Amino acid sequence: MDAQQHAQFAAETSRRGEWVRQGNRFTERIADDGAWPVEPGRYHLVVSLACPWAHRSLIVRRLLGLDAALSLGVVDPIRDERGWRFTLDPGGVDPVTGLGFLAEAYRAADPDFSGRVTVPAVLDIPSRRVVTNDFPQLSLDLSTEWTRHHRPGAPELYPEHLRDEIDAINAEVYRDVNNGVYRCGFATTQAAYEQAFDRLFTALDRLELRLADRRYLVGDTITEADVRLFTTLVRFDAVYHGHFKCNRNKLTELPVLWAYARDLFQTPGFGDTVDFDHIKRHYYGTHAELNPTGIVPAGPDLSGWRLPHHRDQLGGRPFGEGTPPG
Structure with a gap:
């Protein structure tokens, strides 16, 4: 275009x-x-x-x-x-x-x-x-x-034999989840908001089913697809649920996706790159049209991110033949 x-x-x-x-x-x-x-x-x-x-x-x-x-x-x-x-x-x-x-x-x-x-x-x-x-x-x-x-032992995040599948998942996740939360939050008519809302939660329901019996989105190791989904999920309850009106469910009320997100959060390279303070201050402090007072909510409780996830029972190896980052 x-x-x-x-x-x-x-x-x-x-x-x-x-x-x-x-x-x-x-x-x-x-x-x-x-x-x-x-x-x-x-x-x-x-x-x-x-x-x-x-x-x-x-x-x-x-x-x-x-x-x-x-x-x-x-x-x-x-x-x-x-x-x-x-x-x-x-x-x-x-x-x-x-x-x-x-x-x-x-x-x-x-x-x-x-x-x-x-x-x-x-x-x-x-x-x-x-x-x-x-x-x-x-x-x-x-x-x-x-x-x-790349460091010795770096994972292969975009393996050639899985690229078509990764690209297809990424396209769906981008359209309805990554960008979908924004289409909910910044819609200016009820019809546009409800359309984006329905597409978002339909996509999350599909992901719940897809991840019920597999640890990662594509293959048995972390790939680019998991990275892209994680960055939306980790912000969901902190900002998207309330600030962007994505409130059919919280992430913590979607059992498979909540366990999947915790699994990634507890994997080196994911949770140690998350800053909830920056996330909340940015969204609530810079979107005056959505939050004119600029008040940053005190919640949610973040302690749940460290709860056991039990996703390792599904198999899979986070880094494949590689190793975690130091």
Whole structure:
């Protein structure tokens, strides 16, 4: 879909009250056969710990052991009118790039950019410009293009013989779950909200059935598909259930998905990349149209994430022939 078609589509759906996600503006890939070759130390991954799309890249980077090859910048969970800020760093400046706002790297790549600045974004450190904010492709490329720099024992998150099945699951999960919660939360008509709501919980019911007798979504090890589902599930009760009106059930009331999510949370690389404080402060503190008071709820109780899940009884090996990240 080109820019004109996307604008027409957005206008039509907005009239129906449906929320439309902004397309990714920067889609160049970091790959040895392209303009941006893989070079350890050259690129800087910028994430928000609150953002589920950025969280994917953070998990994959950790599982594959790319910490030394790809540096990490973390923005403040609260955006102001200028966008994502590096106010968590001393002096409010990212120590790797010297930037105060991620928007500066967007303008360096495209001075005419007028869209919403999004994370994750990978910056070219020498030029301080964005190379890519294409979050679906980014995590796949970390698995397939950065293989020379993976840690010993890194899992295979996107195995070639399972890619068709992974891609199919990812497409369904993105449409009705990952993006579905947003289509519920930002719908502006009752009909649009109810349509997104029904699709979301129909998809979650299907996933309950799929995972009832298998530990992971595809194959017997963790794959990219599990990473993508996890980042929505881990935010579900904390923000989506109430803030986005996704309230047919809490995650804790869906026994299979709740056990599955706990299994992943307790797996190195998943729970240790979750920051519930950032998640709650971002969602409740930056969506004034949904939460005008800015009050951040005190709940939910997070202790349940450490309860036994018993999913290991289904078999499967989280890292296959590999090992957990250190």
